[in-house]
Amino acid sequence: xxxxxxxxxxxxxxxxxxxxxxxxxxxxxxxxxxxxxxxxxxxxxxxxxxxxxxxxxxxxxxxxxxxxxxxxxxxxxxxxxxxxxxxxxxxxxxxxxxxxxxxxxxxxxxxxxxxxxxxxxxxxxxxxxxxxxxxxxxxxxxxxxxxxxxxxxxxxxxxxxxxxxxxxxxxxxxxxxxxxxxxxxxxxxxxxxxxxxxxxxxxxxxxxxxxxxxxxxxxxxxxxxxxxxxxxxxxxxxxxxxxxxxxxxxxxxxxxxxxxxxxxxxxxxxxxxxxxxxxxxxxxxxxxxxxxxxxxxxxxxxxxxxxxxx
Amino acid sequence: xxxxxxxxxxxxxxxxxxxxxxxxxxxxxxxxxxxxxxxxxxxxxxxxxxxxxxxxxxxxxxxxxxxxxxxxxxxxxxxxxxxxxxxxxxxxxxxxxxxxxxxxxxxxxxxxxxxxxxxxxxxxxxxxxxxxxxxxxxxxxxxxxxxxxxxxxxxxxxxxxxxxxxxxxxxxxxxxxxxxxxxxxxxxxxxxxxxxxxxxxxxxxxxxxxxxxxxxxxxxxxxxxxxxxxxxxxxxxxxxxxxxxxxxxxxxxxxxxxxxxxxxxxxxxxxxxxxxxxxxxxxxxxxxxxxxx
Numbered sequence: 001x002x003x004x005x006x007x008x009x010x011x012x013x014x015x016x017x018x019x020x021x022x023x024x025x026x027x028x029x030x031x032x033x034x035x036x037x038x039x040x041x042x043x044x045x046x047x048x049x050x051x052x053x054x055x056x057x058x059x060x061x062x063x064x065x066x067x068x069x070x071x072x073x074x075x076x077x078x079x080x081x082x083x084x085x086x087x088x089x090x091x092x093x094x095x096x097x098x099x100x101x102x103x104x105x106x107x108x109x110x111x112x113x114x115x116x117x118x119x120x121x122x123x124x125x126x127x128x129x130x131x132x133x134x135x136x137x138x139x140x141x142x143x144x145x146x147x148x149x150x151x152x153x154x155x156x157x158x159x160x161x162x163x164x165x166x167x168x169x170x171x172x173x174x175x176x177x178x179x180x181x182x183x184x185x186x187x188x189x190x191x192x193x194x195x196x197x198x199x200x201x202x203x204x205x206x207x208x209x210x211x212x213x214x215x216x217x218x219x220x221x222x223x224x225x226x227x228x229x230x231x232x233x234x235x236x237x238x239x240x241x242x243x244x245x246x247x248x249x250x251x252x253x254x255x256x257x258x259x260x261x262x263x264x265x266x267x268x269x270x271x272x273x274x275x276x277x278x279x280x281x282x283x284x285x286x287x288x289x290x291x292x293x294x295x296x297x298x299x300x301x302x303x304x305x306x307x308x309x310x
Numbered sequence: 311x312x313x314x315x316x317x318x319x320x321x322x323x324x325x326x327x328x329x330x331x332x333x334x335x336x337x338x339x340x341x342x343x344x345x346x347x348x349x350x351x352x353x354x355x356x357x358x359x360x361x362x363x364x365x366x367x368x369x370x371x372x373x374x375x376x377x378x379x380x381x382x383x384x385x386x387x388x389x390x391x392x393x394x395x396x397x398x399x400x401x402x403x404x405x406x407x408x409x410x411x412x413x414x415x416x417x418x419x420x421x422x423x424x425x426x427x428x429x430x431x432x433x434x435x436x437x438x439x440x441x442x443x444x445x446x447x448x449x450x451x452x453x454x455x456x457x458x459x460x461x462x463x464x465x466x467x468x469x470x471x472x473x474x475x476x477x478x479x480x481x482x483x484x485x486x487x488x489x490x491x492x493x494x495x496x497x498x499x500x501x502x503x504x505x506x507x508x509x510x511x512x513x514x515x516x517x518x519x520x521x522x523x524x525x526x527x528x529x530x531x532x533x534x535x536x537x538x539x540x541x542x543x544x545x546x547x548x549x550x551x552x553x554x555x556x557x558x559x560x561x562x563x564x565x566x567x568x569x570x571x572x573x574x575x576x577x578x579x580x581x582x583x584x585x586x587x588x589x590x591x592x593x594x595x596x597x598x599x600x601x602x603x
Contacts, residue, residue, distance in 0.1 A: 021428075024427065024428060024429065025428075025429040025430060027427065027505075027506045027507075028423045028427035028428070028429035028432075028506075029423075029429060030507075031419045031420060031422055031423035031427070031506070031510065032419070032420050032423050032435065034415075034416050034419065035416040035417065035419060035420040035476050035481070036420075036435075038412075038416065038472075038475050038476045039439065039442075039476050041457075042450075042454065042457075042472060042473040042474075042475070042476075043442055043445075043450065043473075043476075044438070044442070045453070045457075046449075046450040046453035046454050046457065047442070047445055047449060047450060047453075049453035049456075049457075050449050050450060050452060050453050053452070053453065058456075063456055063459050063460075064459075064460070066456050066460075111344075111347060114340050114343055114344055115344070117337070117340050119340065119341075119344070121341075122341075122344075125348075126344050126347075126348065127590075128586075128587060128590055129347075129348045129351060129352050130347060130348070130351055131586075131590070131593070132351060132352055132355065132583065132586070133351055133354075135531055135582050135583065135586045135593070136355075136535070136578075136579045136582060136583065137534070137535040137537075137552070137553050137556075137578045137579060137582070138535065138537070139535070139537050139553040139556055139557045139578070140552075140553065140556055140574070140575040140578035140579050141354070141575070141579065142560075143556055143557075143560045143571050143572075143574070143575050144354055144357075144358045144572065144575050145354065146560070147361070147369070147568050147571070147572065148354060148357065152372055153369065153370050153371065153372055153374055154374070155357055155374050158372075158373045158374050161373065162373075187350070187351065187354075190351070191351070195593075244443075244444060244446075247446065248446045248447070248448060250448070250537075250538060251537050251538075251553075251557075254537075254557060254561070255557050255560055255561065258561065268448075269446070269448045269538075272448050273448070273538070276451070276452055276455075276542070281452050281456070284452045285449075285452055285453075287448075288446065288448045288449040288452070289449065291446055291448055291449070292444075292445060292446060292449050295444055295446060296444065299444065
């Protein structure tokens with residue numbers, strides 16, 4: 001990649017020797033302009049505004065003159081951090097991410113390794129089947145899962161009942177609701193992780209395994225010694241993008257539990273939306289930035305933990 | 311798919327599709343686990359489709375049934391005649407198409423500039439755009455709503471579309487792909503006196519087929535499934551997209567009408583599943599192209 005980029009640069013210098021760099025830059029910016037305008041207005045601008053707003057007292061009533069608000073310093077952040085519902089949301093989000101992400105990665109990796117064991121028959125069938133949940137609307141599938149997990153009439157408890165187990169109220173019992181959402185999220189994202197890992201496994205040369213086998217390494221030793229270290233960059237990539245997604249979990253909560261029972265499933269994103277619908281815009285911005293910082297920290301930690309050992 | 315290495319073992323193996331350490335037939339327990347996985351991952355869809363042909367009465371039976379006892383189309387009739395699902399379907403489609411076209415055009419233009427042109431600020435631009443991949447949508451939706459309200463675009467198609475016309479993912483994907491195209495091609499065209507815009511539209515873009523297909527499909531899908539922004543900006547029945555409609559019905563007036571909700575979910579999910587199964591290689595290509603090599 002590096003050398004490629006250098007080669008590109010070199011090629012340009014040679015071919016543009018006759019033209020003025022200023023004209024070249026103008027042409028280049030003309031390609032960037034449409035994107036940039038939209039990007040500034042609808043992405044970069046709003047991020048900045050959200051940051052500023054989190055230090056003001058903006059409410060829904062100020063929507064027509066958002067510039068007339070007053071600055072309140074870190075008041076919103078102080079209020080947010082001291083708010084019990086926020087603390088509950090932060091704890092729930094942490095539990096959701098810290099359990100959900102490793103679980104999804106482990107199962108996705110497991111599925112990829114199974115498919116990589118020389119499975120020839122039904123290979124495409126398995127790959128497509130495992131990926132199916134990934135492409136579906138999480139809102140719609142949450143509706144289906146809400147019905148599946150119904151206490152009396154749900155399929156899950158009916159199946160458990162057939163084995164003589166009296167299933168709990170998956171979404172109505174505060175001890176189970178959050179974990180039910182985690183399970184559904186893992187179900188939803190496992191396939192994309194599998195595909196990422198399959199791509200990663202393709203890059204590992206089979207010769208390494210053969211050499212290890214000749215040396216008498218067993219299945220586990222080959223995994224520890226070859227697959228895992230060589231898959232580190234892939235694991236990092238998978239961990240980061242899955243983490244960023246999981247930290248923002250919202251739709252499941254909105255459709256399946258509305259944050260309940262007893263706030264046991266309220267997430268940071270859901271709480272931010274909740275405050276928005278009450279008109280507390282500045283408060284929403286403060287919660288959103290706490291969430292953003294959480295994502296940045298999580299990403300940084302993963303980079304440290306999974307940095308390829310060189 | 312994989313390079314065949316002429317080792318002792320290869321001769322006795324099947325074509326090394328799997329590249330795994332043991333490229334034999336695959337033991338029975340592997341198939342057992344995989345089929346179990348399929349059952350869990352695909353089962354809910356089967357149950358959903360079957361359920362959409364049941365009555366709410368049957369769905370509330372204990373124990374639940376698998377196959378509808380008296381299959382009925384009443385749920386679908388309800389969705390499309392009594393409720394406005396045709397309208398929601400139309401909104402979802404229009405928004406997703408517009409967003410897809412926007413991303414394809416604007417992201418590949420910037421992707422080209424980043425991959426093949428030199429200009430001051432290029433590096434910073436790329437880093438800033440990529441950095442926004444990490445920004446959760448919950449940060450931007452509130453300012454976007456204030457902006458949209460002041461532009462008078464709340465509850466309009468434009469309001470649903472504009473904020474998503476461009477995205478960092480598309481830039482990254484297109485830049486990666488275009489960087490891989492040979493420079494000789496561009497140099498030859500430049501020698502012939504072609505301008506950069508001619509080169510981009512006539513030479514580069516036609517070569518970007520696979521990348522554009524991937525970007526198009528993933529963008530369409532992302533828009534079709536997106537929820538938070540449409541939930542905020544579509545304030546009346548006429549502008550709801552499918553996910554907004556189904557979520558509001560599921561948490562509001564149709565909460566207990568679970569047969570109808572099942573059919574609604576089918577309307578949201580099944581078109582996507584069909585497209586996915588038909589075009590599945592482009593989905594996995596996206597991961598191969600953006601990631602990890």
